[in-house]
Amino acid sequence: MTWLERVFALTCDQLPDRSPHLAGVVFPLCFRLAGLYLGVAAAYIVIIASRGWREPLSVRRGIALAVLLLPFLIDGWANTLHFWNTPGPLRAMTGLTAGIALPMLLMSIDAPRTVRGEHPAHRVLWAGGVAFLLVAALLRPSSMAVFDGVAVVAAAGFVALLANLLWAARPAAWNRAVAHEGGRAP
C-alpha cells in the first residue's frame, strides 16, 4: 500500500504513534482521519443503498448532523494545540461521527427545493453501524488483507467526498444559486 501512503502523505501527518499498525506496518492515515474517511465511506454506502440522495434536511435533523462535527473539531484543535492527548481509538470515533455527517449535509444541497421531506434519522444509525464495523476491523484486524482492504475503503471515501464537493460546487449549480439569490432567476 505504498501508493496510498504517498497519496495520503499530502493530507495526513502519518505519525506512527498516532496511527493504527499491524505487525510493524503503519496504516497510511492517522486514527482521526482513518475514522473520518471510513465514516464518509459508510455514509455513502447507506445513502446509495437507501436511495436517500434526493431528500432535503429539516432544520432539526440538519442541526443534529452539524452537532456530529463538534467532537472532531473540538478534540482535533485541542490535540493540535496540546491542551490534552486523546487515545487513538477515541480519535477514530470523533472522526467517524464527522465522516457520517459531511456526506449527508452535502447531499442535501442538491435535493429538490419543492420537496418537504424528512431525512430519516435511522439512516445515520445505519451509517454509524457500518462505520463502527469498519473502524473495528481497523483496530483489531484479523489479517493484513483486512488491514489493506480498510485502507482502500478509506481511500474510496476520500475520493467520493472530494467528487461530491466538486459536483455540488459545479459552475452551473453555483451560478443558478447566485442568480436565484439575486432574484434574477425564477
Add this chain to the structure above:
Amino acid sequence: MVCPRCGNSNPDIAQFCGKCGGALVAQTPPPIPGPPVPGVSSEMRIIMIIATVVLPLIGIVMGIVYMNSADPGKKAAGRIWLLVGVGVAIVYCILSGLLSSIAQSS
C-alpha cells in the same frame, strides 16, 4: 386605435393608420412591479461567508436554517452557505495533517 404618429383615430382591428400609413401598435399596460424580494442583504452575505471560512459550523447551521425558508432568495443563500461551510470543513480536515505537522515541528 389612435395612431401614435399623427393622432388619427382608426378601427381597433387596423394594423396601419388610414391617414399617414404608420404601423399601429397595440397599447399594452406598463408592467406592474411585483412585491420586493426579501432575499438576503449583500452585507449579510459577506459577513456570513467570512464567518463560515473562520468557523464552518456557522455557515452549516445558518445554511440549513435558510434552506428551509419559504423565500427563494433565502433558500438560495442557504444553499451557498451550506456548500461553503461543508467545503471549508473538508478543506480543514484535509489540512489537519499539515497543521499537526507544523504544530509538531514548532
